[in-house]
Amino acid sequence: MARIELQNITKTFGHHTALADLNLDVADGEFFVLLGPTGAGKTTTLRLIAGLEKPTAGNIRINGIDVNDWGPAERDTALVLQQYSLYPRLTVRENLAFPLKAKIRNTPPAEVEKRIDYAARTLRIGHLLDRKTDRLSGGEMQRVSIGRAIVREPQVFLMDEPLSNLDAKLREAMRSELKDLQRRLGATFIFVTHDQVEAMTMGDRMAVLNNGRIIQVGRPHEVYNNPRDTFVASFVGSPAINLLNGHLAANRAVVKPQSFELPISGAPASDGPMTFGVRPEDIQLASGAPVEARIHDIENHGIEKIVTLRVGSDLLRAAVPARLEVKVEDPVRFGWDPEKVMLFDAQTGLNLRHKAA
Amino acid sequence: MAAVTSRGQRFGRPVAILAILAVTLIFLSPILWIGATAFKPRAVATSVPPTVFFEPEVTPFVKLLTKRVQLKQPVAPEVYEAAPWWEKLVYDGGERVLKVGDEPQLSQYPNRFLNSLIVSIVSTVLAVSMGTITAYGFSRFKIKGEQDLLFFILSTRMLPPVVVAIPMFLMYRQFDLTDSHVGLIILYTAFNLSFSVWLMKGFIDEIPKEYEEAALVDGYTRMQAFFKIVLPEAATGIAATAVFCFITAWNEYAFALIMTNRRAQTAPPFIPSQIGSGLPEWTVIAAGTVLFLLPVAIFTFLLRNHLLRGVTFGAIRK
Numbered sequence: 001m002a003r004i005e006l007q008n009i010t011k012t013f014g015h016h017t018a019l020a021d022l023n024l025d026v027a028d029g030e031f032f033v034l035l036g037p038t039g040a041g042k043t044t045t046l047r048l049i050a051g052l053e054k055p056t057a058g059n060i061r062i063n064g065i066d067v068n069d070w071g072p073a074e075r076d077t078a079l080v081l082q083q084y085s086l087y088p089r090l091t092v093r094e095n096l097a098f099p100l101k102a103k104i105r106n107t108p109p110a111e112v113e114k115r116i117d118y119a120a121r122t123l124r125i126g127h128l129l130d131r132k133t134d135r136l137s138g139g140e141m142q143r144v145s146i147g148r149a150i151v152r153e154p155q156v157f158l159m160d161e162p163l164s165n166l167d168a169k170l171r172e173a174m175r176s177e178l179k180d181l182q183r184r185l186g187a188t189f190i191f192v193t194h195d196q197v198e199a200m201t202m203g204d205r206m207a208v209l210n211n212g213r214i215i216q217v218g219r220p221h222e223v224y225n226n227p228r229d230t231f232v233a234s235f236v237g238s239p240a241i242n243l244l245n246g247h248l249a250a251n252r253a254v255v256k257p258q259s260f261e262l263p264i265s266g267a268p269a270s271d272g273p274m275t276f277g278v279r280p281e282d283i284q285l286a287s288g289a290p291v292e293a294r295i296h297d298i299e300n301h302g303i304e305k306i307v308t309l310r311v312g313s314d315l316l317r318a319a320v321p322a323r324l325e326v327k328v329e330d331p332v333r334f335g336w337d338p339e340k341v342m343l344f345d346a347q348t349g350l351n352l353r354h355k356a357a
Numbered sequence: 358m359a360a361v362t363s364r365g366q367r368f369g370r371p372v373a374i375l376a377i378l379a380v381t382l383i384f385l386s387p388i389l390w391i392g393a394t395a396f397k398p399r400a401v402a403t404s405v406p407p408t409v410f411f412e413p414e415v416t417p418f419v420k421l422l423t424k425r426v427q428l429k430q431p432v433a434p435e436v437y438e439a440a441p442w443w444e445k446l447v448y449d450g451g452e453r454v455l456k457v458g459d460e461p462q463l464s465q466y467p468n469r470f471l472n473s474l475i476v477s478i479v480s481t482v483l484a485v486s487m488g489t490i491t492a493y494g495f496s497r498f499k500i501k502g503e504q505d506l507l508f509f510i511l512s513t514r515m516l517p518p519v520v521v522a523i524p525m526f527l528m529y530r531q532f533d534l535t536d537s538h539v540g541l542i543i544l545y546t547a548f549n550l551s552f553s554v555w556l557m558k559g560f561i562d563e564i565p566k567e568y569e570e571a572a573l574v575d576g577y578t579r580m581q582a583f584f585k586i587v588l589p590e591a592a593t594g595i596a597a598t599a600v601f602c603f604i605t606a607w608n609e610y611a612f613a614l615i616m617t618n619r620r621a622q623t624a625p626p627f628i629p630s631q632i633g634s635g636l637p638e639w640t641v642i643a644a645g646t647v648l649f650l651l652p653v654a655i656f657t658f659l660l661r662n663h664l665l666r667g668v669t670f671g672a673i674r675k
Contacts, residue, residue, distance in 0.1 A: 050574050072573040079574045084567035089589055102576030152575070 002063045002155035002188050003028045004049060009058035011044055011212075018044045019212045022058070026205075031182050031189045033203035033220075035196060037235070040209040042192040046158050049190065051075045062155060073104055078149030082161040085145040086133040092144050093129040096120075099152050112151075119147040122181065139170045146181070156188040163198065175201055196236045200224065208232045230349040233277050233342060239306050242283070242316045244276045245346065253341065259312035260291040265338040275349070277342035280306060283318035285326075289335035295326050309334060388650070394643035399450065402639045416446040417640035421648070423447065424455040424462035466645055469627040474652065475538055476623055477606040480545035484602045485595060487546070488553025489561075493587065495554070496561040497569075507558075510551045518548060519611045526615055536617045544616070545606040552605075553598050560594025561587065596663030600656060607653055624649050 006024040010017070019041045026032045034042040047053045048060060051072035060067050067075055078099075079085075086095050096116045100107040107115070120126040123143045128136065136144065142162055149157050162178075163171045179202050182189045193199055199206045200220045207217045208231075216228040220236075227233035233241045246255040253264050253276050264276075285307075293309040293316070300322065307326060309316045318334065326332065343352040394402050396413035425447055432448050440448065444461070447454050455462040495503060525544070526535070534540030564587060572582035588595075614626040628645045631638070657664060 050570075052570050052573065072570075073576040073578065075574075077574060079571060081567055081571070084565040085571060087568060087571070087586060098572075099575035103581075104576045148575070 004156060004188065004190065005059075005061040005064075006045070006048070007059040007061065009045075009048060009055045009060065011041075011048060011053065012056045017212055019048075019055075022212070022214055024207060024214065024217070026188060026190060028188055029186050031179065031191065031202060031204045033199040033206040034190065034192045034209060035194070035199040035203075035206050035235070036209035037194055039211075040194075041212040042194075042209055043160055044212075045209075046079075046160050046190065046192050049075075049156070050077045050079050050158055073102070076152075076155045078152045078154035078157050080142075080145050080149050080157065080159045080162045082164050085162075086136075086141055086148075088133060090133065091129070092125065092131055092133060092136070092147075095133060095144055096129075096147050096151050099148060105152075115151040115153075119150040122150060122184075123147050138166050139174065142166065142174065146178070150181075150185070154187075156190060157182075159189065159191045161193055162191075163193075164195070178202065196238060200236070208235060210235075226351070226354060227277075227342070228351055228354050230275060230277065230344050233344070233351070237279060239280050239317050239319070241277050241279050241342075243344070244278070244314060244316070245273070246276055247273050248343075255311075255314060259314050262290060262336055262341075263338045264341050264343070273346040274352070275344040275346050277344060278316075278336050278340065280317045280319040282337040282340040283309075283316060283334055284336070285318060285320055285324065285332050285334050287333060289333035291335065292331060292333050295328050295330045295332060298326060298328060391643050391646050394640055395647040397640055397643075399638065399640050402643070414446070415443075416450060417638075417644035418648075419443045419446050420450070420452075420638065420641045421466050421644045422464055424464050425452040426455060427451065428453050465627065466624075466648075469622055469624045470648065472538065472617075472621055473607060473623040473625070473649075476541045476545060476621070477603055477652075479538075480542045480549065480606045481599055481602040483542065483546040484549035484553045485557075485599050488550055488598065489557045489588075489591065489595060491550075491554045492557035492561050493583065495558050497566060507555070510554050513547075513551045522612060522615050525612070529616060534616075536619060536621050538621045540616055541613065541621055541623070544612055545609060548609070549602040549605055553602060556598045556601070557591070557594055560591050560598075564590045593663045596660045600660050600664050603656055604653055 004024070004026040006022055009019055009022040009024075011019040022041070022045065024045075034045060036042050044053065048055055051067070051070060051074075055068070062075060087098060090098065093116060096119060097112050099105070100112045100115065116129070117126075120129060123146060125140065125143050125147060128140055128144065133141065133144065142165075145162070159178075163174050166174060175198060178189075178191075191198070191202060203220050205217065205219055206223060208215045208223060210231055216223055216232050218226075223232060224236055227236065230243055234243060244253075244255045246253055248254070248264070249261075251264055252261050254261050255276065291311060293311045295307055296310040296315060297308040299306040302322065304322050305320050305324060305326075307318050307320055309318055309332065316334075320326075344350060345352055393409075393411075395417055396415070397408070397411055398414055398416070401408045401411045423443075428448070428451050432453065437445065437448055444454055494500065495507060500506065529535045529540055534543070568586045568590070569579075569582040572586050573579065577585065608625065609623075610625040613623045617623065617626070624645070628642060628649065631642055631645070
């Protein structure tokens with residue numbers, strides 16, 4: 001098992017900079033998630049660790065050893081991809097045996113059988129072993145793909161959006177299965193996703209990437225509660241955070257254009273323009289609340305309702321209990337939790353109260 | 358799925374089938390004609406009006422494969438009786454098979470046929486293997502000036518090859534490559550290489566590179582990944598490319614005529630050269646043509662499934 005360090009990694013493709021001065025330290029046995037939108041550089045990061053790409057600048061270390069000059073085979077990482085991850089024309093068993101039959105490993109047949117058996121039991125794919133891979137469902141394919149990583153007993157598991165092609169129900173099941181598997185193996189996992197739910201639910205720690213840079217690294221709840229800037233704040237969390245433009249005036253948030261004012265606790269002494277961020281669950285509807293709004297839209301999620309409130313020209317989303325009876329265009333009153341409101345610089349988008357973790 | 362047939366389809370289908378049959382017949386008629394001629398008695402072959410129904414015989418094939426001379430006097434009955442069936446057929450035509458001792462002499466045809474096989478097979482193997490490796494390189498690696506290089510490769514097909522026949526002939530004479538198997542093999546490999554590179558690039562582009570990358574990460578070298586993963590996936594493309602290359606090399610006439618005359622002469626220039634002296638033996642020429650058609654027909658038939666996928670490739674998404 002392994003500790004992975006990326007030091008000042010830059011990767012350019014022609015004129016395009018995919019990664020800029022990236023630093024990352026993934027601890028041994030950690031479930032580490034790389035989260036970001038398409039084109040953020042997540043997959044490039046993974047390919048650099050696997051050795052499929054060479055960094056333009058910077059060092060990659062596995063267990064403290066500089067592996068820049070090592071090929072993919074020597075790095076002993078296992079890669080699980082979103083699709084095309086199984087060898088066609090081979091059966092499941094042959095797929096699982098394939099990495100073990102590489103010359104550099106040269107595993108004795110008895111050991112191959114033992115490991116296939118272990119992987120099959122771990123992933124419950126024993127009944128599929130003699131099937132051709134094109135006869136498998138999406139979920140089965142991904143299981144086999146993970147199985148092919150397990151038999152290797154690699155230094156590190158690299159997963160590139162392994163759940164993206166699965167349907168919602170299966171994805172949910174596989175999330176907890178993967179997390180459980182990682183705990184049992186005690187292995188280092190680096191997991192790439194653009195789905196913030198996966199990042200929040202699976203990661204021991206996560207890094208949020210955008211445009212080839214790491215914006216924030218931290219535990220999921222830290223990133224959620226204490227985002228470094230408006231990008232992280234809006235990327236993490238569903239439904240998305242409410243971002244409102246305005247300014248501060250004597251511990252009160254004045255939301256422009258003069259729609260409403262609400263209190264803020266512990267505001268810094270600044271009265272310039274800024275962006276207020278408030279999570280939907282920190283907005284409460286109550287009859288005696290300070291601001292009046294109308295219901296613009298209602299989404300019933302079963303365990304709760306997400307209502308969109310309209311105040312002047314501003315729209316806000318609030319999470320309310322499912323049993324609350326409201327109708328579109330009903331007048332309601334709302335307030336927010338002054339402790340939970342985030343303040344962002346209107347120009348840079350940086351969190352003014354961000355504490356470096 | 359429920360079968361949905363409109364009235365148009367119900368009437369359209371038989372009409373379409375008839376049309377296809379008619380077109381097929383038109384295209385096949387020369388082959389049918391040459392096939393029939395190969396089995397006709399000599400007199401029937403050139404009769405006017407043409408004979409459609411006749412008693413087939415294999416005499417033209419026997420004549421094709423043996424060296425013969427005209428009989429100066431009728432053959433003695435006991436010699437005739439003792440002769441094997443094929444020799445009798447030759448005697449019937451007023452000729453006898455040349456022999457050294459008791460061994461009947463073969464005509465030049467088997468040798469020319471063998472030349473065709475050697476040259477076509479070797480040049481196809483070379484063109485397809487070189488083309489596949491080149492296409493893999495173009496498909497998987499960033500190469501400076503890739504588009505220009507590919508265009509350059511394609512440009513070698515932009516003029517009819519015969520245009521360079523005379524300079525090629527002079528060069529070949531300089532290097533002593535005229536009338537040699539090696540010479541023809543080099544020539545046909547060069548003809549087919551650009552085609553092979555382009556076709557194979559299309560096929561290899563369609564194979565997701567993730568497969569090889571998975572193999573690389575799993576501990577295989579680039580070469581091992583190529584042989585274990587890419588080649589089996591490219592089998593269809595290789596088969597289709599091989600058929601096209603083989604047909605081109607097999608049918609090539611102009612260069613074979615210019616560059617060879619005896620030792621390395623292939624079947625295409627040899628067959629018409631038989632017309633040259635005396636009365637043309639049309640049935641023998643037809644027999645030679647029919648045998649000549651067989652390898653391509655067999656090769657194409659064996660690879661027909663790949664070929665279909667090959668000519669329609671790009672239309673089907675995996």
